[in-house]
Amino acid sequence: MARPTVLVADDDVVFVQSLAAVLRTRYHVRTVANGTEALATVEDDPPDLVILDVMMDHMSEGFDVARALRSNEATALIPIIILTGVDRVYNLRMEVDESWVPADQYFEKPISPVVLMRKVGDLVGPGEAKPDP
Amino acid sequence: MTEPTMTRLQTQVAAGSGTRVRSGSGKNQFSYIFAWELHERLLWFCKLRWLAAAGLALVSVLGPFFSMPLTRPSLAVIAALVAIYNLVFVYVLRVRLGPEKDYAALKGLAILQMVTDLAALLFTVHFTGGCASPVLPFVVFHMAIGTIMIEGRIMYALAFAVSTAAASLFALELTGILAQVPTVSGGQSTVGSCVLSTAMLVVLVFGVVYLTDSVTSRFKARNIELHQTTTELRHALDEQEQLERRKSHYMRISAHQLRSPLGTIKTSIQVLIDGYLDPGSPDGHRLLEGTAARVDSLLDIVNDLLELAKMREGRARAPWAREVSVNQILADIFDTVDPFAREANVELVPDFINEGAAVLDWAVPPDLVYAFENLIHNAIKYSKPEGGTVTVALGIDRTHAMVVIADDGIGIPSDLQDDVFLEFVRAPNAKHARAEGTGLGLSIVREAAQMHGGKVSLESAEGLGTTVTVVLPLHHIPPEIIDR
Numbered sequence: 362m363a364r365p366t367v368l369v370a371d372d373d374v375v376f377v378q379s380l381a382a383v384l385r386t387r388y389h390v391r392t393v394a395n396g397t398e399a400l401a402t403v404e405d406d407p408p409d410l411v412i413l414d415v416m417m418d419h420m421s422e423g424f425d426v427a428r429a430l431r432s433n434e435a436t437a438l439i440p441i442i443i444l445t446g447v448d449r450v451y452n453l454r455m456e457v458d459e460s461w462v463p464a465d466q467y468f469e470k471p472i473s474p475v476v477l478m479r480k481v482g483d484l485v486g487p488g489e490a491k492p493d494p
Numbered sequence: 495m496t497e498p499t500m501t502r503l504q505t506q507v508a509a510g511s512g513t514r515v516r517s518g519s520g521k522n523q524f525s526y527i528f529a530w531e532l533h534e535r536l537l538w539f540c541k542l543r544w545l546a547a548a549g550l551a552l553v554s555v556l557g558p559f560f561s562m563p564l565t566r567p568s569l570a571v572i573a574a575l576v577a578i579y580n581l582v583f584v585y586v587l588r589v590r591l592g593p594e595k596d597y598a599a600l601k602g603l604a605i606l607q608m609v610t611d612l613a614a615l616l617f618t619v620h621f622t623g624g625c626a627s628p629v630l631p632f633v634v635f636h637m638a639i640g641t642i643m644i645e646g647r648i649m650y651a652l653a654f655a656v657s658t659a660a661a662s663l664f665a666l667e668l669t670g671i672l673a674q675v676p677t678v679s680g681g682q683s684t685v686g687s688c689v690l691s692t693a694m695l696v697v698l699v700f701g702v703v704y705l706t707d708s709v710t711s712r713f714k715a716r717n718i719e720l721h722q723t724t725t726e727l728r729h730a731l732d733e734q735e736q737l738e739r740r741k742s743h744y745m746r747i748s749a750h751q752l753r754s755p756l757g758t759i760k761t762s763i764q765v766l767i768d769g770y771l772d773p774g775s776p777d778g779h780r781l782l783e784g785t786a787a788r789v790d791s792l793l794d795i796v797n798d799l800l801e802l803a804k805m806r807e808g809r810a811r812a813p814w815a816r817e818v819s820v821n822q823i824l825a826d827i828f829d830t831v832d833p834f835a836r837e838a839n840v841e842l843v844p845d846f847i848n849e850g851a852a853v854l855d856w857a858v859p860p861d862l863v864y865a866f867e868n869l870i871h872n873a874i875k876y877s878k879p880e881g882g883t884v885t886v887a888l889g890i891d892r893t894h895a896m897v898v899i900a901d902d903g904i905g906i907p908s909d910l911q912d913d914v915f916l917e918f919v920r921a922p923n924a925k926h927a928r929a930e931g932t933g934l935g936l937s938i939v940r941e942a943a944q945m946h947g948g949k950v951s952l953e954s955a956e957g958l959g960t961t962v963t964v965v966l967p968l969h970h971i972p973p974e975i976i977d978r
Binding site: 378471474 | 752753754756758759760761762765768770777784785787788810
């Protein structure tokens, strides 16, 4: 079974480095720095999971990408994790209004690698424990 | 630097130096208050008029008991007329003219009511004994009420009209052109008593209008004053609330800006602790370097926040402030930034060498250095990858020094040009340029300019470059320093 692909969209290079180091232990990882690149990458080769920061070039870029993915039939079923430092209120808001930002999980930065891997495992399976080629 | 440019900038500086423009249409508010009051008073007046009509009807019925047989039908007709036109006035006031309607229309209606009432009163005076009529004092009473509602000059005109009409009425009665109606006591008026009555009526009517007008004018002035004070207080309260909201927003944004690198640092450390990367491996080393850079950026943000806070407090009006030469400051900065410019392949053009000395009476040197250094650094930092030119020019006139820093770099998108002086606002093309920045530099520059009594403005075109202009008054000394 091929390793599931995780796309990480975040403009924080150091954070992306950390995340990639964790995810690469079991998944294939691709990284982009903004929403436009994220959408283009998904269109070219849909990943198994998308992890989005919210504030990149624009204030709510991550949310816009999530809505765009869910409104497109071809990408609507790709699981989405929002991983950002914006506001704790978002978590509550997503609980009461699932349609607000269509994501499967909202995490705040900083993120524990264990928690992240557990959630990614829930969404796309455990992956394979071998290094990325 | 051209004269028109300096003049335009001076005008901008002067315009920004204090005149507060009051918003809202105060005049309309006062009109509304007056209209509301007038509407209430006119309705109250209509109630009084019902009483007057009823009184007249009663007198016409009871007339024979007071030896006034001739007046009975005439008073009944007047009572009926008063009741009819009062009905019309009530209808107009309640249905057609509310307080939210035109104040001028209500004023017109008030004058019309006064004229019809005075006409009805003069007819009543005629049918109840002319110049000896017991109804005559009601004319004076009516003028007093009218002056409360209608402005003085119109009431003086009405006083003149009613005096003339009454005098003419009495003259016509005395000459026999109009039949004299007997008084309550049954007697006839004499020339002497009529002249005396007319004179007293004129004095009383004008006197009452004068006194009532002076009291109501003062009352109205106080009313306006009170309303203005209330409006100003409300305005100040709104400003205070806005300030509190801005403060809160600023704190939230600042906290987020601090939390963001902290989140990254914490995650990176956790990744290393959990053994996902070996710190000794090339990837681990790269992550450690990146993490250290984030710590540096965090420190930069904290330092800039402190700098901004100090400037906002006016550095307690800087006891170490002194006379400062802008030329010297710019020359020193050029020495500092020159290596940085060379590295970025940017040519620095000092267009202030031959300019006269721009000496500020009161300045805090480190703050001015920070401001100009920041602007020149930005101009170099956001130059195009292939390099470019940064020109720093100085202009002076009798009152102001103007420093213009122009580059031909990446520019600022038009939709962000108004916001770049706000805290933590960075244009996307600046982020893409991979140039480090806290997003606080321009806020500090603006604060530094304002602290020195000046202002900063910016013109930019994306892809073509940016020109930042700082205008500083030569002789500005903060009021707190003068008062000390």
